[in-house]
Amino acid sequence: MKALLCTEYGPPHKLAVQDVPSPKAGPGQVIIDVKASALNFPDALMVQGLYQVKPPLPFSPGAEVAGLIKEIGEGVQGLKAGDRVIAFPGFGGFAEECVVAAERIMPLPEGMGFATGAALVLTFxxxxHALQDCGRLQTGETLLVLGAAGGVGAAAVEIGKTMGARVIAAASSADKLDLCRQLGADETINYSTEDLRKRTLELTNGKGVDVVYDPVGGDYTESALRATAWHGRLLIIGFAAGAIPKIPLNLALLKERSLVGVYWGDSVRHDPPGHVKNMKQLMAWFAQRKINPVVSEQLPLAQAPDAIARLMERKVKGKVVILPES
Ligand SMILES: NC(=O)c1ccc[n+]([C@@H]2O[C@H](COP(=O)([O-])OP(=O)(O)OC[C@H]3O[C@@H](n4cnc5c(N)ncnc54)[C@H](OP(=O)(O)O)[C@@H]3O)[C@@H](O)[C@H]2O)c1
Structure with a gap:
């Protein structure tokens, strides 16, 4: 089978498509015939050896896939060959076949295509989890989303609107902000041309926002925190801009603000029933047409290195999906 392989840590152009033996299912594992595999920022970090998870070399990136079950390992219950599924292997998804633990699999809902299924789980x-479980976002509150046209950012805009918030989307270009408006954002801020703190305060009549969703980090974090209201919550999602901000804690004391860390992957391990409940909620919202992942590009395996490079250069919108068999 064909797989995109990382044989040494480094920039994406070092990745290459190679023929490798098909994986075998061990006890409790399942082999998936991968129809679609979504790209995420952690893939870019992982191939450079910069992510908290470091698979042994050589490995294929690709954290989330959709496809058909090909083979079942010993002891796996309730799944069979041919089932349409979504899976979260963590890595190994940029390949024609991947191995995944059975508990990391869920059914692909009726009417949902493979590309959409692959793009849904990690970002949404x-x-x-961030907005509901960590941020306790309430109907009628105001939510500021940074990096709002990116993978997790676009999902936060759609979910924020679905939860009844007023959503302010912040991103770095006019076409990214157009996408945010199409997703339902009430207001937009171009933070490469506008002062994020000043504009956020203007849009909230000086009060500030209730919740900030921050997957970007860098200088934006402190500006956004300074534009939160009494009891505001800053959700720490990630640091796509590279720099991990150091925040003066008097900003938390003033206005009784909270800084809340979010680590979805570990939350799934700590609270499996909570994860299942959230997935059911997302599938119900998808069926009601309240959410729909933005799949901006569908590309063959050979173009995955270029897509990872463009993701690192802020040139990607929504989700890029790789089709390993095309
Ligand atoms: N905590 C968790 O559980 C969790 C789960 C998933 C992902 N994450 C993290 O969330 C972050 C975003 O992931 P994603 O998959 O949504 O990535 P993405 O699609 O690339 O979106 C990231 C956004 O960050 C902005 N950005 C600002 N400076 C950037 C830079 N120097 N390089 C790249 N992007 C930059 C870009 O928007 P603008 O150009 O508009 O600024 C981009 O759209 C990553 O740090 C990832 O590790 C965390």
Whole structure:
């Protein structure tokens, strides 16, 4: 089978498509015939050896896939060959076949295509967990989303609107902000041309926002925190801009603000029933047409290195999906 392989840590152009033996299912594992595999920022970090998870070399990136079950390992119950599924292997998804633990599999809902299924779990799972479980976002509150046209950001805009918030989307270009408006954002801020703190305060009549969803980090974090209201919550999602901000804690004391860390992958391990409940919620919202992942590009395996490079250069919108068999 064909797989995109990382044989040494480094920039994406070092990745290459190679023929490798098909994986075998061990006890409790399942082999998936991968029809679609979504790209996420952690893939870019993982191939450079910069992510908290470091698979042994050589490995294929690709954290989330949709496809058909090909083979079942010993002891796996309730799944069979041919089932349409979504899976979260963590890595190994940029390949024609991948191995995944059976508990990391869920059914692909009726009427949902493979590309949409692959693009849904990580980004929407993260954003629902962040806004609902960590941020306690309430109907009628105001939510500021940074990096709002990116993978997790676009999901936060859609979920924020679905939860009844007023959503302010912040991103770095006019076409990214157009996408945010199409997703339902009430207001937009171009933070490469406008002062994020000043504009956020203007849009909230000086009060500030209730919740900030921050997957970007860098200088934006402190500006956004300074534009939160009494009891505001800053959700720490990630640091796509590279720099991990150091925040003066008097900003938390003033206005009784909270800084809340979000680590979706570990939350799934700590609270499996909570994860299942959230996935059911997302599938129900998808069926009601309240959410729909933005799949901006569908590309063959050979173009995955270029897509990872463009993701690192802020040139990607929504989700890029790789089709390993095309
Ligand atoms: N905590 C969790 O559980 C969790 C789960 C999933 C992902 N994450 C993290 O969330 C972050 C975003 O992931 P994603 O998959 O949504 O990535 P993405 O699609 O690339 O979106 C990231 C956004 O960050 C902005 N950005 C600002 N400076 C950037 C830079 N120097 N390089 C790249 N992007 C930059 C870009 O928007 P603008 O150009 O508009 O600024 C971009 O759209 C990553 O740090 C990832 O590790 C965390």
């Amino acid at each position: 799972g993260t954003s629902l």
